[in-house]
Amino acid sequence: MLMRSLPVNQCMRIRALQAGGVLLAALALVVHPAIGNEAHEVIEMAGVGLVLACVAGRMWSILYIGARKNRDLVTAGPYSMMRNPLYFFSTVGAAGVGLMLGSFVMAGALGLGACLALGLTARGEAGYLRARYGAAYDDYARVTPMFWPKPSLYREPAEASFSPLALKRTFLDGLFFLLLFPAIELIEHAQKAGQLPVLLNLP
Secondary structure, three states, rough: OOOOOHHHHHHHHHHHHHHHHHHHHHHHHHHEEEHHHHHHHHHHHHHHHHHHHHHHHHHHHHHOOOOOOOOOOOOOOOOHHHHHHHHHOOOOHHHHHHHOOHHHHHHHHHHHHHHHHHHHHHHHHHHHHHHOOOOOHHHHEEEOOOOOHHHHHHHHOOOOOOOOHHHHHHHHHHHHHHHHHHHHHHHHHHOOOOOOOOOOEOO
């Protein structure tokens, strides 16, 4: 019932992320990084850094849009540099999860998959916002990239309000990304101990 009450594009986004999570869990159980120990640790830490950037960026974005997503045209803060900062930072996080797995291949695959899925959602939302706000959205979209940030456009609003509930929800979502790291470490330990099979080594 909840899924049906959301806009169609939101349902697509949620289903895509759920499917991606299931695929990631399945791959993590049988894939092992082919990179040496020292480099592997550095890559993992880089992945944690990207995930932290994802969490911070999503919380920064939600301070501006709060519970107003698809209801108000927000064009300040991170939304002055790009039209979809939540999706951009989610893509950064997806690539970070791939690096936490110790694999450049997984980082590229997860980052690209998130970029494609969220890019499709962003295009659907653009149609919705264009129909709702008309020329105001067209003017905004004409100078503001859809997905990749353009820092030179950055501007702050005179004042802003935020939704504590939306911020809390975003923080809890971010915790899920961070909790993946100890889970990945446990899987790697089980693989090294021969408790889980390794069907594929990825660089």
